[in-house]
Amino acid sequence: MDFLERDDREVLELIRKEGLRQRMTLNMIAAENTAPPSILDALGSVFNNKTAEGYPGRRYHTGCRVTDELELLAVGRAKSLFHAExxxxxxxxxxxxxxGVYQAVLRPGDALLSMxxxxxxxxxxxxxxxxTGRVYRSFHYGVKADTEFLDYDEIRALALKHRPxxxxxxxxxxxxxxxxxxFRSIADEISxxxxxxxAHIAGLVxxxxxxxxxxxxxxxxxxxxxxxxxxxxxIILCKGKYANKIDRAVFPGTQGTPTLSLVAAKAVCFNLATTPRFIEVQQRTVRNAAVLCEALKVKGYRPVSGGTDNHLVLLDLRGKGLKGDAAERALEDVGILTNRNVIPFDPESTKTTSGLRFGTAGVTVRGMGEGEMEKIAGLIDLALTSPQERDVTNRVKEEVGALCLRFPLPGFAEEEGRDP
Ligand SMILES: Cc1ncc(COP(=O)(O)O)c(C=O)c1O
Known part of the structure; x- marks a missing residue:
């Protein structure tokens, strides 16, 4: 951060403040995580300076030899990690x-069937x-009212009716x-x-x-x-027979130049994803979600669908007389970050909501395990049930702070929010 110190202290100060915020809060937002410092190194690398329209060997700029090597490395790693063609x-x-996918094989006005x-x-x-809702005609399926699991009979019936x-x-x-x-057999039935x-579960996959x-x-x-x-x-993965269509749909179809520093960081990400540590974190993320879910259930909260198989827990707060927006605020006040979320058949608007969504990836990467999930469930319950009681919320805040100090973010240096 030496150069930022020289060129822009105002932004440097904000980076430091954000680093502190990340270190001293429990991130349970299911769509977030903490990238290791090597990812940040790649993002801040000289690849930022390269413009390279097109694809390896087929660029519209010169000076792309190294860039081509990088993109081929990232592509090769993505294919090998996910066994994709x-x-x-x-x-x-x-x-x-x-x-990019829609642009590759759909025409404006074509029908889509999605959740x-x-x-x-x-x-x-x-x-x-x-x-996407303006360019394509969309039809939607949902979950069953009683189980809150996907309803494959409804999906098939809608597919046969609308032939997306x-x-x-x-x-x-x-x-x-x-x-x-x-899903595949339904899709095959109507070609x-x-x-x-x-998007959410790729690490688990x-x-x-x-x-x-x-x-x-x-x-x-x-x-x-x-x-x-x-x-x-x-990222887009696809069968080999769609490769050209997908590449043309991304560039020039929907994007211009790729962000090469981002491609470099993706390559690092795919490399790290093959390590035993990554695999162990993903395994623990799922176990932690199950433990958190069970502990909240014991405290009288109803998880949508009765549980979880992945990294996220969606709570229905109605049984506690709470709304998602107020609950989200009460938890943020004590340093636990989540987000309000509609639940299936929610009577509330998306601004208010009856639900709260938790993810365990962000706390698992700090090294937290099942004991900490039970502890956090207790802190969540205290903060949600006594948001006005200062002595309770102060105690919860202190306990959150203690957990953050005991489980530091991996690779973060004190002042800068990352390794020097
Ligand atoms: C299922 C799904 N698809 C796509 C996205 C969009 O990703 P982005 O915000 O990177 O465009 C999200 C983001 O949360 C998501 O949950």
């Missing part, structure tokens, strides 16, 4: 990855608020495993493409902790910054 590592984000946003789906799966050109599986707040084989957006969609899907997209513990970016 082709990978495109250029999407700037998860939404860009999805746009309802209100049941856990994502905006970029054809929601009217997103460009693409079926999308994957979610932002679905705590259960997805039956990719069932639809099958896309899986595994990479570590073989939960089943992979890659053998079943035509296309798989994911983000590299959630359970993957890497930089903020997106």
């Amino acid at each position: 082709h990978a495109n590592v250029q999407p700037h984000s998860g939404v860009n990855a999805n746009l 309802k946003l209100s049941h856990g789906g994502h905006l970029s799966h054809g929601d009217p608020a997103s460009l 050109r693409m079926i999308v599986a994957g979610a932002s707040s679905y705590p259960r495993l997805i039956d990719y084989g069932a 639809a493409y099958f896309l899986v957006d595994m 990479a570590a073989c902790v939960i089943p992979s969609p890659v053998p079943h899907a035509d296309f798989v997209t994911f983000t590299t910054y959630k359970t993957m513990m890497g930089p903020h970016g997106g």
Whole structure:
């Protein structure tokens, strides 16, 4: 950070403040994680200075020999990690990855069948608020009212009725495993493409902790910054027969130049994902989510679908007379970061919500285990039930601070929020 000290102390100060905030709070936002310092090194590297429209060997700029080597390395690592036939590592984000897939094989006006946003789906799966909902006609499936598991009979019935050109599986707040084989056979019945957006769970898939969609899907997209513990970016995997279409859809179809420093960080991320430490963290993330879920259940909170199979727990707060927005604030006040989330069939708006979403990736990477999950469940309960009682909230804050000090963020130096 020496150069920042010289050129911009104001931003340096904000970086230090953010580092402190990250060190001294419990990050239970399911869509976040802490990237190791080597990822930050790659992000801040000289690859930032390279512009390289196109693909290795087919660039629209000169000086790309090293860049080509880097992109081929990242692509090779992504393919090998996920046993995929082709990978495109250029999407700037998860939404860009999805746009790339749609652009590759759909025409404006084609129909998409995907999970309802209100049941856990994502905006970029054809929601009217997103460009994807304007360009494509979208139809949505949900979970069953009684079990809150995906309803494959409903998915099949909707597929037969609307005959979408693409079926999308994957979610932002679905705590259960997805039956990719069932989706594949429905897609085959109507000759639809099958896309899986595994943005949240890619790290668990990479570590073989939960089943992979890659053998079943035509296309798989994911983000590299959630359970993957890497930089903020997106990836597309696909069958070899779609490789050219996907590459053309990303550039020039939906993006311009790739961010090469981001590609470098993705390559590091895929390398780290093969290590025993990464695999162990992913295994513990899932175990920790199950323990947290059970401990909250014992305290009278209802997890949507009754439990979890992955890194996230979605709580229905109605039984406690709480709303998601107030609960999110009460927890932030004591240093526990979560986010309000609609639950299936939620009577509340997305601003208020009846639900709260927790993820265990961010605390697991600090080395926390089952004992800490039980402890955190107790702290959550105290903060939610006594948000106005100063002595209680102060005690919870202190305990959160003590946990943060006992389990430091890996690789973070005191003043700078990262290794020097
Ligand atoms: C299922 C899913 N897809 C896509 C995205 C979008 O990723 P990004 O914000 O990187 O564009 C998210 C983000 O949380 C997500 O949960």
